Amino acid sequence: GAVVSQHPSRVICKSGTSVKIECRSLDFQATTMFWYRQFPKQSLMLMATSNEGSKATYEQGVEKDKFLINHASLTLSTLTVTSAHPEDSSFYICSASVVGGDTQYFGPGTRLTVL
């Protein structure tokens, strides 16, 4: 149980285009999903907390207009990187918490490469 999927697993795009990453909780309902960014050989950096039906809460320094987050249902959250640039290239990981739970379960990650 507690499986989280991400799609796509890998994406390469041209500078200036927008990329959407999906995060789904497959066998549970998640009121809260989290989006992280991980640079090579570094820890996870929390970008935003996404609550179903409400606006996401962004961490300091994360541009909300750049990284659009939508949490439309209890099983799906999306992260859209708008007008992507090479410096946005990174490994993006989502996680989800079961309603009332205390553990975050992580997706497999999406590697974004912006040319």
Next chain:
Amino acid sequence: AQSVAQPEDQVNVAEGNPLTVKCTYSVSGNPYLFWYVQYPNRGLQFLLKYITGDNLVKGSYGFEAEFNKSQTSFHLKKPSALVSDSALYFCAVRDWNNAGNMLTFGGGTRLMVKP
């Protein structure tokens, strides 16, 4: 505020020997503590957690961790290391007062198990 420190960037151990990966934390209230493992180009896999109860917590793949309140530590241990245990390990903490379930991660420790 909550924080986590993993003092070792890398731990090297021979297969069959016991391993320890260190973690210390800081929270204002009572801690919820977690260990996750990450394999290359993958998301994080949950290993174990301490919420309350016994200080020695047993988790997946033969791993265990001991919560030590006086030393504010939560070191990860395994009696006999396997080559397949080689991966990146993250310790994370959440203050029980944190209703948003937000985790703070340590910088990660790379475990290398040599045959």
